[in-house]
Amino acid sequence: MFETRQGEMLLAADPAQLPPDGQVVFIGRIVSPWTSREDCPKNMRAARETGRPGTILIDQPYRPGLQNLERASHVVILSWLHHAPRNLIVQKPRHAAEAKGVFSLRSPARPNPVGLHVAKLAALDIEAGRIGIDAIDVLDGTPVIDIKPYYASTDAFSEATVAGRDEK
Template sequence: MHRGTGEKTMIELEPIGVIHSPFTSRGSAPRQGRSCSEPMKIEIYPQFVPGLGTMEGISHIWVLYWMDRAERDILFAKRPDWDEPRPVFTIRSPARPNPIALSIGRIEEIEKGIITVTGLEALDGSPVLDIKPYVVEIDCIFDSLNPFEKK
C-alpha cells in the first residue's frame, strides 16, 4: 500500500510452511532451481493444509519463499562470469532488499500436507510465503526479452 512519497508501510507476512532441502548453506544450492533434480519437501503448516485441496491437474507450482540467509543491504551484485556488478532489480540474485524467491517446482508427490517437488534452489529451513499453480497460458510469455542474452 502506498501512503505517499517517502512514507513506509509495514508489511506483515506469516509463513505457510517450510522447505526441507539437502542444501544447508549459501553457495551449496544450484544457481537456478530449474536444473535441480534433488527432491525437496515443502511442509505446509497444519492450519494451511486445507488450502491445498487435492491439487488435481496441477503438475507445477510457483513457490514463493524467504531467502532468510541472503544479504539485504546491497543494490548491485556480480556473478563470477560477469565483468561488472548489475542492479539487483535487473537480475535474480538472492541479495536484495526483500529476498523473496520465486521458483517453479515440479510436483512429485503430495501426502499429508507435504509437497515433494524438484526444481527448487532453496536452502533447508527456508520459510514458504505462498504457493500458486503454474499455468502455461498465464505464466509463459513466448515473446519476452532475455536480459542475459549476449548481444
C-alpha cells in the first residue's frame, strides 16, 4: 500500500481485484538497467539522457511476428507497468499545484497500467527474440503487451499541445 497525497482520490474497488474483461497476454519482457523506482527515469527523454540502452526479449511463440520490423527506425512499445497502483483515480503529482484526474496524466498509476514508449530500434535478432532499443523508462522485467512500428507520417502531430504543460 502507498500513501496518498492531499487531494488524491482512490477508487472504491481496486481494478487489480476485479475480474478481467479482456484476454491480454504478455509477449515478452523488457531488460532494463533500472531495478528500483527511485533510479528509473520518469520518461523516455530522461532515459535517453542517461545513454543506457534497453532490450526487449520476445517469447518464442511471438518471434515470427518480428518479421520485417527492421524496416522501422523507431518502435512503439506497450508495456504492463505491473508495480504501479491501479486504484488511484485522482493524483497530485509532486510538481503540480493541484490534483488531476489520472486520464490527464502520463503517470503509471492508473486502472490499467499500460505504458507507452517510443524508442529507436538499435538491433533486431528475430531468432533470439531480441530487440535492442536506444533507451527505456521502465523497471527490469516489465512485461510487454505489444510492439508496433512508429510512423512519423501518422503518429506525430507538430501542433499537439497540453495547456499549462511546459514541454521543454
